Amino acid sequence: MAENIFKKISTENEIFQDERVLMPDYLPEVMPHREKQIEEVAYGLKGAAAGKKTENMLILGSSGTGKTSTVRYVLKQLQEYSQKVVPIYINCWESSTRHSILNNIATALGEFVPRRGVSTDEITDKINEVLRKERKTPIIALDEVDRLFASHNDEEKVLYDLARAKELFSTDFGVVAITNSNEFLVRLDQRIRSSLVQKQIVFKQYSPQELKDILKSRAKLAFCPESLSEEVMPLCAARAAKNNGDARLAINLLWKAGKMAERENAEKVGEGHVRKAFEEVGEGESVEDKLQGREKEVYEFVREREEVTSSELYEKFKDETDRNIRNYISMLVSLNLITAETKGGVGKRGNTRIIKVKK
Ligand SMILES: Nc1ncnc2c1ncn2[C@@H]1O[C@H](COP(=O)(O)OP(=O)(O)O)[C@@H](O)[C@H]1O
Numbered sequence: 333m334a335e336n337i338f339k340k341i342s343t344e345n346e347i348f349q350d351e352r353v354l355m356p357d358y359l360p361e362v363m364p365h366r367e368k369q370i371e372e373v374a375y376g377l378k379g380a381a382a383g384k385k386t387e388n389m390l391i392l393g394s395s396g397t398g399k400t401s402t403v404r405y406v407l408k409q410l411q412e413y414s415q416k417v418v419p420i421y422i423n424c425w426e427s428s429t430r431h432s433i434l435n436n437i438a439t440a441l442g443e444f445v446p447r448r449g450v451s452t453d454e455i456t457d458k459i460n461e462v463l464r465k466e467r468k469t470p471i472i473a474l475d476e477v478d479r480l481f482a483s484h485n486d487e488e489k490v491l492y493d494l495a496r497a498k499e500l501f502s503t504d505f506g507v508v509a510i511t512n513s514n515e516f517l518v519r520l521d522q523r524i525r526s527s528l529v530q531k532q533i534v535f536k537q538y539s540p541q542e543l544k545d546i547l548k549s550r551a552k553l554a555f556c557p558e559s560l561s562e563e564v565m566p567l568c569a570a571r572a573a574k575n576n577g578d579a580r581l582a583i584n585l586l587w588k589a590g591k592m593a594e595r596e597n598a599e600k601v602g603e604g605h606v607r608k609a610f611e612e613v614g615e616g617e618s619v620e621d622k623l624q625g626r627e628k629e630v631y632e633f634v635r636e637r638e639e640v641t642s643s644e645l646y647e648k649f650k651d652e653t654d655r656n657i658r659n660y661i662s663m664l665v666s667l668n669l670i671t672a673e674t675k676g677g678v679g680k681r682g683n684t685r686i687i688k689v690k691k
């Protein structure tokens with residue numbers, strides 16, 4: 333009989349103590365080098381706990397600078413601290429329409445909203461109803477809020493709803509908008525800018541030393557004692573520092589290096605494992621990785637063929653209206669993933685368009 337497969341792959345060398353600590357959705361309990369930002373966000377929201385007006389804010393910073401974690405951290409603490417608020421975190425890549433954002437808010441307030449057949453006005457009414465009864469202040473965090481501008485359906489109008497919440501819902505909302513796009517402010521309508529952006533907090537890219545501290549705080553919980561060679565964290569930190577100081581990349585590299593060591597049944601994670609992790613991880617997460625649902629299917633269809641016509645897309649996704657498909661196309665164009673050129677010149681209506689992937 334051959335050796336039992338589980339015996340063969342069993343590892344006597346334990347590398348990880350708790351791998352979950354290195355997963356992207358893990359919310360750290362301490363965030364080195366973000367103490368000040370955490371305090372700033374909390375300070376802006378403190379009015380809500382006393383039933384007063386909050387300061388609406390915009391958080392700006394490139395990918396992996398700790399924006400999402402900072403806000404989630406503060407919202408969690410706010411929820412524990414006060415019964416008067418309802419913190420609602422919404423990622424605009426997952427809820428990218430005005431309708432779904434309002435829907436999210438209603439649901440978070442405890443209203444049941446059927447998935448289909450409910451108009452935006454009806455949802456607004458429902459939100460109104462709960463708020464009149466409960467007298468709580470919703471604090472809405474809109475993460476990756478620039479996503480709302482990618483559609484051509486004016487989804488960003490929801491920002492207008494939130495900015496004038498007082499008239500619409502007869503109670504103020506706290507709004508924390510998060511973006512990594514400097515264009516966001518430019519696109520924001522002048523009329524709502526002053527009420528949505530009462531305060532701006534910029535998250536700077538982490539330095540190599542800061543990344544090392546971040547890694548250290550996570551490694552302590554994630555790895556068994558003595559399982560990291562000395563050079564491992566500095567290497568991951570240096571690499572991530574070169575990639576815009578992205579802490580997500582640093583942590584992911586550390587995790588992958590650990591996996592490599594585990595796989596080889598090595599006693600410790602060493603430089604070789606980090607190099608392999610570099611190869612596997614590349615430059616980190618890209619826009620493509622964040623696409624979802626139909627949008628993703630449309631993009632993948634184009635990418636596999638490199639070039640398609642709009643009619644081919646209508647044909648492939650027959651169950652969708654042409655209008656929807658046109659929307660997906662313009663969304664992918666504004667995300668800089670594809671190009672769409674009208675055949676036979678611009679301006680002719682109903683013309684077939686040539687859709688190409690951008691490389
Ligand atoms: N100061 C920090 N301390 C500990 N972990 C951090 C810190 N900043 C970022 N991280 C971690 O890095 C990853 C990316 O952070 P995230 O908040 O998602 O960044 P952003 O939203 O700016 O892209 C997450 O896994 C997060 O836990």
Ligand SMILES: [Mg+2]
Pocket residue numbers: 399400401475
């Ligand atoms: Mg984020």
